[in-house]
Each structure stands twice: as C-alpha cells, then as structure tokens.
Amino acid sequence: MTAGNHSTVTEFILAGLTDKPELQLPLFLFFLGVYVITVVGNLGMITLIVLSAHLHTPMYYFLSSLSFIDLCYSTVITPKMLVNFVTEKNTISYPECMTQFYFFIFFIVSECHMLGVMAYDRYVAICNPLLYNVTMSCQVCSQLVGEVYMMGLISATVNTGCMVRVVFCKAKIISHYFCDVFPLLELSCSSSYINIVVVFCFSAFNTVAPTLTVLGSYASIIASILRISSTEGRSKAFRTCSSHILAVTIFYGSAAFTYLQPSNVSSMDQSKVSSLFYTIFVPMLNPLIYSLRNKDVKVALNKIIEKRLFC
Known part of the structure; x- marks a missing residue:
C-alpha cells in the first residue's frame, strides 16, 4: 500500500523521549503541566493585550502575534507527545506526520522573523x-x-513539498518525538540531496536575515542609549528592550545548540533533549518573560484583576 503517490509507508512509529515504562507517567504529568502553563500564559497574554486599551501599541501588537505563534507551534507538537506517553504503540500516520511537519516549520520560521520585527520596532521607538x-x-x-x-x-x-517526494521504504521508526526534517530524511531510500540543499538554503535565510535585523537594531539602540545623558533615561530605554533581548537569546541560543552541534559530537538522544527546550519550553517561557519583566503588562494585569474583584 502507498501513502500518497511517493511513499510506501502508511504510518511511522515515533521513538519518543524514552523507552523506559517507569518514566512514561512522570514525563506525561510533567509535560502536561508545561503545556497547560504554555496555553494559559499565551492565551492570557493575548487576552490582556486585547482588553487593555493602553497596550494597543505596535510593541504589544507584535507581542500578541508572538504569543499566538508560540501557542500554535507548541500545540502542533505537545499534544501528540502527551498521547504517546500513555499509549502502547506511538504511531503517527503519514498524512498526520506531513501535517505536523508543515505547521511546525510554518510557525517556527514565523517566530524567527517575528523576533526580528520586534527588534526593528524597538529600534524605531x-x-x-x-x-x-x-x-x-x-x-x-x-x-x-x-x-x-x-x-x-x-x-x-x-x-x-520536497519531503512528500521522498520515498520512505526503510525502517519506519522516527528517532524523535515529532516529525522533524533530519530524523525523517534518515528513513529515506531515495536521494535526499535536494531536501538537504533546500533545508540549508531556507535555514540560512530564516536564521541570517532575522539575526542581522536583531544585531543591527540593537547596535543602533545601544549607541543611542549611550548618548542619553541621564541615568534614569538610560535605565528606562534599556527596560523597554530587556525582555525582548532575553527572549531572543533563549530562542536563538536553544536553536543553535540543537542544530549547530558538530555531527561527531551530537547524538540523536542529545538532539532530542536539546530540542525539548527549543520546541516545548520556549513557548512557555516567552509570556512569563514579558509579564514578569514588563511594567506595563503588570499594571494592565493589576487593573483587570482589581476591576473583576470590584465587580
């Protein structure tokens, strides 16, 4: 039987994070908690920005878009991973795998460029x-x-489009907890040269372009801050950027650690562990960073809470 026109595989088996039965339930409970915090945090951030009139500015418009992206790409991966913790056979159909692959790339690339746009916004401000x-x-x-x-x-x-042209006829076990590009290409029995070139070109562009935007923006920002005479003015200018700097550092740092390790040093298990931070924890951390380190968000949250209590 064939899945689509190009593959002899109708389903894959996700190896997951571990094959030890005694760890399945603790890991399920842990990642369920992480996902709940991610959903509540990002939905809460979006709701807070929508309801608070003084947050209707470009900075918070971009922040609400970032929260939406974080919520979506976490949802693309985490629910399936949670199901696999409590099922005996961790299977994913070929169409489901390609769908997960598509939306993961869509949202992860969108996050790369959204962080660049947010840096440009801080530069203009x-x-x-x-x-x-x-x-x-x-x-x-x-x-x-x-x-x-x-x-x-x-x-x-x-x-x-390049991935669905790959013929999968080797072992069906994906050595990962979701359908990522390199674990999938390892199962190919057709030439994957075009896929690797495409991945390299798009990865280079989607990494270099936002990174240059961020670096250029913050180089100009730092130069402007140093020209501010008052200490209070410098502190205020830095506070408007500190949350974004931290978010950018965590996102690009975890991505670089995942994908830029030398092949002779990094193992698949190491890749899975480092990918957890990149795919699971970053969406949870972003709303916490922007809420705990942002005075405007704290004020808006307090106003809404006081209003609800008063009502």
Missing part, C-alpha cells in the same frame, strides 16, 4: 521616537506581520 507613530503605523504593522507569516508559509510549503 528608541532611535527615532518622534517618527515612531508615523513609521510604525497600523498599516505598516499589519504589513510586517503579514510578511512574517508569508515567510513561514513559503518555507513550510517548499520544505513539505
């Missing part, structure tokens, strides 16, 4: 404050977010 409302108008913000999702759409469509 600090380096050109008088022109901020004109430069970051509603129309411009919508166009930037649209371009972010367009980058994700193009990357996901091209990579998935």
Whole structure:
C-alpha cells in the first residue's frame, strides 16, 4: 500500500523521549503541566493585550502575534507527545506526520522573523521616537506581520513539498518525538540531496536575515542609549528592550545548540533533549518573560484583576 503517490509507508512509529515504562507517567504529568502553563500564559497574554486599551501599541501588537505563534507551534507538537506517553504503540500516520511537519516549520520560521520585527520596532521607538507613530503605523504593522507569516508559509510549503517526494521504504521508526526534517530524511531510500540543499538554503535565510535585523537594531539602540545623558533615561530605554533581548537569546541560543552541534559530537538522544527546550519550553517561557519583566503588562494585569474583584 502507498501513502500518497511517493511513499510506501502508511504510518511511522515515533521513538519518543524514552523507552523506559517507569518514566512514561512522570514525563506525561510533567509535560502536561508545561503545556497547560504554555496555553494559559499565551492565551492570557493575548487576552490582556486585547482588553487593555493602553497596550494597543505596535510593541504589544507584535507581542500578541508572538504569543499566538508560540501557542500554535507548541500545540502542533505537545499534544501528540502527551498521547504517546500513555499509549502502547506511538504511531503517527503519514498524512498526520506531513501535517505536523508543515505547521511546525510554518510557525517556527514565523517566530524567527517575528523576533526580528520586534527588534526593528524597538529600534524605531528608541532611535527615532518622534517618527515612531508615523513609521510604525497600523498599516505598516499589519504589513510586517503579514510578511512574517508569508515567510513561514513559503518555507513550510517548499520544505513539505520536497519531503512528500521522498520515498520512505526503510525502517519506519522516527528517532524523535515529532516529525522533524533530519530524523525523517534518515528513513529515506531515495536521494535526499535536494531536501538537504533546500533545508540549508531556507535555514540560512530564516536564521541570517532575522539575526542581522536583531544585531543591527540593537547596535543602533545601544549607541543611542549611550548618548542619553541621564541615568534614569538610560535605565528606562534599556527596560523597554530587556525582555525582548532575553527572549531572543533563549530562542536563538536553544536553536543553535540543537542544530549547530558538530555531527561527531551530537547524538540523536542529545538532539532530542536539546530540542525539548527549543520546541516545548520556549513557548512557555516567552509570556512569563514579558509579564514578569514588563511594567506595563503588570499594571494592565493589576487593573483587570482589581476591576473583576470590584465587580
């Protein structure tokens, strides 16, 4: 039987994080808690921004988009992983695997570019404050977010289109907890040269372009902050960027640790463990970073809580 026109495999088996039965339930409970925090945190951030009028600014518009992306790409991976912890055979059908692969790439690439857009927004706010409302108008913000999702759409469509052309006729066990590109290509019995070239080209662009945007923006921001005479002014300018700097460092740092290790050093088990931080923990941490380190978010949350208690 064939799955689609190109594959002799109708389903895959996900190796998961561990094959030790005694660890399945503790890991299920742990990652269920992480996912609940992720959903509550990101939905709460989106709701807070929508309900708080003083948060209707470009910075928080981009933050709500980031929370939406985090929520979605966590949902693409975590629920299936949780099911696999409590089922005897961790299978995923070929269409489900390709769907998971598509949406994972879509949202992860979108997050890369969204962090770059947020860095540009901070650059305009600090380096050109008088022109901020004109430069970051509603129309411009919508166009930037649209371009972010367009980058994700193009990357996901091209990579998935190349993946469905691969013939899978070897062992069906994916040595990972989700359908990632390199574990899938390991099962190929057809040439994967085109896939590797496509992955390399898109990875280079989707990494280099946002990274250059972030580095260029913060180089200009730091130069502007150093020109501020008052200590209070410097502290205020830095506080507006500190949460984003931390989020960027965690996201790109974990991604680099996952994908840029030398092949002779990194094992598949190491890759799975490092991928956990990249795919599971980052979506949980982002809303915590922006809520705990952001005065405006704290004020908006307190106002809503006081309003509900008063009512």
